[in-house]
Amino acid sequence: MLISCDPNDVEGGKKLIEDLTVNANHVQQQVLKEILTRNAETEYLRAFLNGCSDKDLFKKSVPIVNYEDIKPYIEMIANGAPSKIISAEPISELLTSSGTSGGQPKMMPSTMEDLDRKTFLYNLLMPVMNRYVDGLDQGKGMYLLFIKPEIRTPSGLMARPVLTSYYKSSNFRNRPFNKHNVYTSPDKTILCSDSKQSMYCQLLCGLIQRDEVLRVGAVFASAFLRAIKFLEDYWEELCSNIRTGHISDWITDPNCRIAVSEILTQPNWKLANAIEYECKGRSWEQIIKRLWPRTKYVEVIVTGTMAQYIPMLDFYSGGLPLVSTMYASSECYFGINLKPLSKPSEVCYTLLPNMAYFEFLPVEKNPGEATEHIVCNGNSDHNCMKQQRQQQDEAIDLTDVKIGRYYELMVTTFTGLYRYRVGDILMVTGFHNNAPQFKFVHRRNVVLSVDTDKTNEEDLLQAVMRAKRLLDSLDCLLTEYTSYADTSSIPGHYVLFWEMKMRENGEVTKIDSIVMEDCCAAVEESLDSIYRRCRSRDKSIGPLEIRVVKQGTFDTLMDFCVSQGSSMNQYKTPRCIKSKGALEILEMRVVGRFFSKKAPMWKPYRIEAH
Known part of the structure; x- marks a missing residue:
């Protein structure tokens, strides 16, 4: 179910979304059939399906699991076992989740093909934004992006956060917009492992190109606000660099120095003075609008726990729209926000049916009190088995969810996760064609x-x-x-x-x-x-x-x-x-x-x- 998308083609992107959402149930059945057909002979699935790829048998026999259930398989792969114990496609890396197991990050399997699936979703974002905001092709985006630590497992696979994986991939380096130089941060500054040097250089490049910036952001609201605080601490030094045309000596990463020198080509007193004037005032209210006056919106995730940062974002941005474009995790990229200019409290995500096979466990309790269903983890206790069977009977397909109800999300992916409980509690807010739209409520038990x-x-x-x-x-x-x-x-x-x-x-x-x-x-x-x-x-x-x-x-x-x-x-x-x-x-x-x-x-x- 790999589909390509040209981010420059607004009408093409719109048609893709319409086709996927109109045919949501059919696409979901195709996705499940493809996953089961590919992986029927894996050690994991064969134990339940005996080589069969029938949906009814899958629903009846394959258990609903959490991380502790599949952790032994992933650890075996990390230590050299063949990928085929869970996936017919080679596992190319392990993606570390911000959730933890025994105090350590969880590790999720990933394949080379999965990078293309993520890229497809990223490429859909600009056609959606272009439908709501005019003129985005007339300037640049200042996105502050960072990599995090990674390790090599005993088997030689890399284990790293999902965004670090994407930023280090050829898919990111060769993204269509990159060829047209529409981002202020050079890739070399994003890929700097020293987060302080990376932050400084990305902000410096963003300030030098301030008159071209039309949109600003980071992945999470917390990261964007941390950049604003960094700017508060370093604006004088940044202005000095712009005024003299030389980057500070403490920036020692050679790739950063080369990348910045291609943008900071000469002294610019006028620009430095203009930035200094805005930064040295008593208040930093509306500082985003004042430093980057053409900015149309701030792109950051402000749903879930990130909602606590909305007042501060409003203060610094002067009320610019806060745009949460997509819903994703280390396990899988799920969907996009088809109304990106919605108020943060009204943001909902449309799950794209080609990304994975989705199922939902009803959450009957008040969402603020929702607790996880019992998980057996191999316990043979009769009551535990009864609860597990009840869960399997309750699991609902994507297009069968009901508006106003609460559910816990489960995924079966192309990368070796089967009926995996993601741990997100969602509320159904409506439908786009035949694809449901969800509001993220909270993470289970966080x-x-x-x-x-x-x-x-x-x-x-x-x-x-x-x-x-x-x-x-x-x-x-x-x-x-x-x-x-x-x-x-x-x-x-x-x-x-x-x-x-x-x-x-x-x-x-x-x-x-x-x-x-x-x-x-x-x-x-x-x-x-x-x-x-x-x-x-x-x-x-x-x-x-x-x-x-x-x-x-x-x-x-x-x-x-x-x-x-x-x-x-x-x-x-x-x-x-x-x-x-x-x-x-x-x-x-x-x-x-x-x-x-x-x-x-x-x-x-x-x-x-x-």
């Missing part, structure tokens, strides 16, 4: 996220339990806790609210700052490698903070939650605060604030040979 980190309730509990042991030296007990992601500053950071009491006297009258700072550090050391990388290497998360509150605070919080409709009998302390009112109750009772004084240890993960 309570905290600032950047690409995803901390679940269990991981947070374990980290707090480890840190609270340090209170023993004070003869002090932690009686209750909750958390929230503070994104009011850049970078954002985790905040924990702790209520404590003395073992003997009850009320804590004096708080030892050194012990509390050690508690902050202990929590950070206990969080997963994605969090620690964001803190230590990427600097995309700030130091964790513990705010100690007065005794009785969590009783007041319970009273508030009950007054808002929670059941007194079933009340549990929320482990992450979303309500503004609840947050105000906690803030009013803070008696001490403490931060981690050192970044947690982090080093690139390793895959051990077995």
Whole structure:
């Protein structure tokens, strides 16, 4: 089901979308048939289908799985087993997900053909944007893109984030728009492994070409805001480079220096003075419009946890449209936003039926309370098997979902994932022709996220339990806790609210700052490698903070939650605060604030040979 798309052909792109969505069910059946026919003889599928490619047998016999179920197969491939245990096509690399398993990134199989499938989706984005925004061919895009660490597995395969994989591919280097020089960031600056040098050089190139910029962005809202903060810290030096026509000496990456020198060809006093005038003012409100005055929109993902950054984006952009163009993950690229100028709260994505075979598990609970269905993971317990069978009976095809209902997304891919639970909870908002459109609600069981980190309730509990042991030296007990992601500053950071009491006297009258700072550090050391990388290497998360509150605070919080409709009998302390009112109750009772004084240890993960 590989289809090509010319990003310059608006009408051709429109026709492709119409064909795919009108024939969504037929395309889905073709996709499943092709996947099963190709992979029927793989070790994994043969165990359930015995070489057959029948859809009904697939639905009846192939189990619904999560990562822990397929992890052994992926680890075997990482250590040298043939790809054919899960995929007829050779696995060309493993894509590391921002979700974690046992504190390490999950690894998803990928093939060379899958890069073409991703490229197809990227190529559809410009025809969609051109239908809503005129004149995009009359200027450039300033997109701030970065690569992340990668490793080579014992089998020789690369394991790296999906965007790093794409940026390093020939598909990215040879993308059609690249030939016409319509991006301000040279590829060499994007591919610089030093994120600080990469950021500096991309911003410098973007400022030099400011009069040509029509659109700005990054992949995630958090990354774009981090660039604005970087600009606040370095604008004087950037202006000096433009004024003198020479890049700073601390930019030592030779490819960066070469790429920038081709753009920074001579001193430009007039440009430097204009940038300086805008940056040295008291307020940075509308700084995007002021520095890049022709900008028509900001392209960043602002759905899901990234929605917390919308107020700051509005402040810096002066109310420019915030455009979330696509919905994707390490497992699979899913679909696109066909109404890109929608308000962030109204963004919905149309799943493209040729990308994978999609199924959906109904989520009956309120989406804010949705928990994952039971997963057997090989447990032979009778009740667990009954739950698994019920799940398989409930799984719904793409075109059979109902408007207004909530579902958990599952995918069967061309790359070796079969009935895999992605972990995203979606709500059906409508249909485009026969293809449903979905609003992203949240990730299953994620309570905290600032950047690409995803901390679940269990991981947070374990980290707090480890840190609270340090209170023993004070003869002090932690009686209750909750958390929230503070994104009011850049970078954002985790905040924990702790209520404590003395073992003997009850009320804590004096708080030892050194012990509390050690508690902050202990929590950070206990969080997963994605969090620690964001803190230590990427600097995309700030130091964790513990705010100690007065005794009785969590009783007041319970009273508030009950007054808002929670059941007194079933009340549990929320482990992450979303309500503004609840947050105000906690803030009013803070008696001490403490931060981690050192970044947690982090080093690139390793895959051990077995």
